[in-house]
Amino acid sequence: MGKIRGFIEYDRLKELVIAPKSRIKNYKEFTVAPNEKKLREQGARCMDCGVPFCHSGCPLGNMIPDFNDAVYENEWKSALDILHSTNNFPEFTGRLCPAPCEEACVLGIVKPPVSIELIEKYIVERGFSEGWITAKLPKNRTGKKIAVIGSGPAGLAAAQQLNSVGHNVTVYERENKIGGLLRYGIPDFKMEKKVIDRRLEILKKEGIVFKCSIEVGKNITTEYIEKEFDAILISTGASIKRNLLIPGSNLKGIAQAMDFLSHNNKAVDGQHKCDKKYLAKDRNVIVIGGGDTGSDCIGTSNRHGAKSVTNFEIMPKPLDYRTDENPWPYWPFKLKNSSSHEEGSHREWNILTKEFLGDKNGNLTGLKTVEVKWEKIPNKRPKLIENKESEKDWPCELVLLALGFTGPEKTLPEQFDLTFDKRGNIQGLNKYQTNKNKIFVAGDCRRGQSLIVWAISEGREAAHQIDEFLMGSSLLPKKNMSGDLIAY
Ligand SMILES: Cc1cc2nc3c(=O)[nH]c(=O)nc-3n(C[C@H](O)[C@H](O)[C@H](O)COP(=O)(O)OP(=O)(O)OC[C@H]3O[C@@H](n4cnc5c(N)ncnc54)[C@H](O)[C@@H]3O)c2cc1C
Ligand code: SF4
Known part of the structure; x- marks a missing residue:
């Protein structure tokens, strides 16, 4: 452990980002790298716990206190070796992981946890920029x-x-x-x-x-x-996508989220122009499904220039804190706001889509919903109860189904x-x-x-x-x- 009182001296650093209004003009990553001093201070916040719960929170068993310490000591090459010993691709997880290690971090009981994911990302970025990450060829071939x-x-x-x-x-x-x-x-x-x-x-x-x-x-x-x-x-x-087979599901303007996202990713890569059927520009978009895929659809629709973006979730709105039944160090089931949500979307919870509405040419013009509630039944899954009185029509020209796989x-x-x-x-x-x-x-x-x-x-x-x-x-x-x- 480098700095005994580091966790008292330094606050958790939140990675700086480009403001939503500017960043939605393109598809580039929008984080701003902290300087080396700030990153080392973040490494110094680690308490090098006797029982490092961060380890057991990480599915890879990453040796987190060891690389935190190496960063604090300015030994970046050593930090990289420690990181690579358990994770082949820290540049993917350092950007995209929901960081269960941070939710399990002991410091998180009393203060914001160590910024483990941020440290991970900048160790590997340093590795690439210094030219430390090179091909390692095997000494012998087995013939298998x-x-x-x-x-x-x-x-x-x-x-x-x-x-x-x-x-x-x-x-x-x-x-x-x-x-x-x-x-x-x-x-x-x-x-x-x-x-x-x-x-x-x-x-x-x-x-x-x-x-x-x-x-x-x-x-x-x-x-x-x-x-x-x-x-x-x-x-x-x-890759088998869940569907929503309700009246009107054949209307033009309803797409699977994954078809929309992969089509858009290929367009961003210059492989083709974005097809009109997947273009959110000037359309009211409703994304059905409140998970990661839904959130990626929101970010993409805003970059297309959608008129409005609404996100439906059938489950109740989570609390923004842990409950007694969901204590540390378990994964917290609490409200998450992704960067895409910050860029602009209206979110609705406890809502069920009953029917898609269209015009005589088969084009989607809206959808019909009801509010729902979840009744707890001992030892069984909660029961969904629809409130028939709450029927509502929502105008929309593009619906993206992000219902999981x-x-x-x-x-x-x-x-x-x-x-x-x-x-x-x-x-x-x-x-x-x-x-x-x-x-x-x-x-x-x-x-x-x-x-x-x-x-x-x-x-x-x-x-x-x-x-x-x-x-x-x-x-x-x-x-x-x-x-x-x-x-x-
Ligand atoms: C929109 C979206 C966003 C996500 N965001 C995140 C995130 O932010 N963070 C996170 O941790 N996870 C995220 N996930 C989940 C994560 O991407 C997956 O859990 C992960 O990619 C699974 O990896 P995999 O190697 O098992 O399969 P995949 O990544 O699905 O790769 C499987 C590959 O197999 C290929 N394939 C299939 N059949 C054949 C065949 N017969 N022959 C040859 N090739 C074949 C497919 O084309 C595909 O390329 C997201 C998922 C989605 C859909
Ligand atoms: S649990 Fe948190 S404070 Fe403890 S060793 Fe892991 S990262 Fe450091």
Whole structure:
């Protein structure tokens, strides 16, 4: 621990951001880097706790007090090595993670917690700007061949781990570019795509082979993959979108949030012009669904120049503090305001959409809602009660459905003859190993729609198991902290 009274001396630093009015004029990231002195002070706030709860809050088991201390001591290269020892891609999590570690930080009981995510982001940015992050080639090649299907954070983390111990890794991706939801789900204003490309260059130099625009099971057979490779990792995500099948759901002007976001991300990348059907400009937009995806739709609609943006959530408005049933260090179920909400949107809770309204040409003109309440029933899920008296029409010309994902697509796992768990996810019988010996599974397709940090963690763990399967034992790190404090 560097500074004994650092947590008393310094306040938590909130990262500066460009004002909403200016930042919605483009899709660039809008945070302003703090200077080195300020970052070191943030590192000095860490109390180096005897039992560092931040560790167990982090699904990767990041060694947080160690890198906090290294930053305070101005030993940035050492901080980077500590960070990379548990996390392949801190530049993704440092920008996009909801930071369960901070919610579990001991300092958080009495004061604002240590700014762990901010410190993480600027350690890795320093690493790139100093040229410390370079390709690390394996000393020997094992001759074993591994196919990774799906190039999201789970697939990429596994590929890097497996390549580092000398296996020959080929990553197959059905999209035209690598990155999974990092590339075509998450908008640039949360993470610019050059951040992915910068890391990809390193992975390519390390020897990983990337094959884009190849859908396994469609453009290339599963039989070929099984014959050609010694082990296979399926990391194809959870992309089946939940729908809202109510009267009027075929009207023009209703789109799935993910179709809207991926279309827009490709437009920002210069791959095409934004199609009129996905353009929010001068339209009243209603985003149905109050999660991360909904929030990304709000930020994107405001950047298009929407006339108004309204966000519906069927659940009650959360409190802005923890309740007694939800104590520290558990993940707090409290109200969250994302940067997109700050940019302008009207939010409604306890609201249910009953019908979409349209004109004679089949164009959406509005929707009908009722207010709902949730009745608690002992040992059962709360019951939804509609208030028929509260019916209301909302004018809108674009509706974005951000209702979550029900699980992974079934075609590929069925072609491989894999089994599913009760929730419809691909089943890892021996954690990451499926019912077929040489086929492994990691990320959202195994655990359901989750977080980047969990995808990286699963990719790393699956890599350990695959290496052990191929070689009899593995030197790849295995996590000893579980992050199970988080109830995602
Ligand atoms: C809009 C949105 C915003 C989000 N924002 C955040 C956030 O801010 N922070 C956070 O922590 N999490 C966020 N998430 C969740 C996070 O992105 C996911 O949990 C994470 O990307 C899952 O990683 P994955 O590697 O399992 O799968 P994915 O990232 O989904 O990648 C799977 C890849 O597999 C490919 N694929 C599928 N089938 C095949 C096939 N047969 N052949 C070849 N390739 C195939 C897909 O094209 C895709 O590229 C967000 C999710 C969404 C939808
Ligand atoms: S819990 Fe907070 S104060 Fe304690 S070691 Fe972790 S980051 Fe530092």
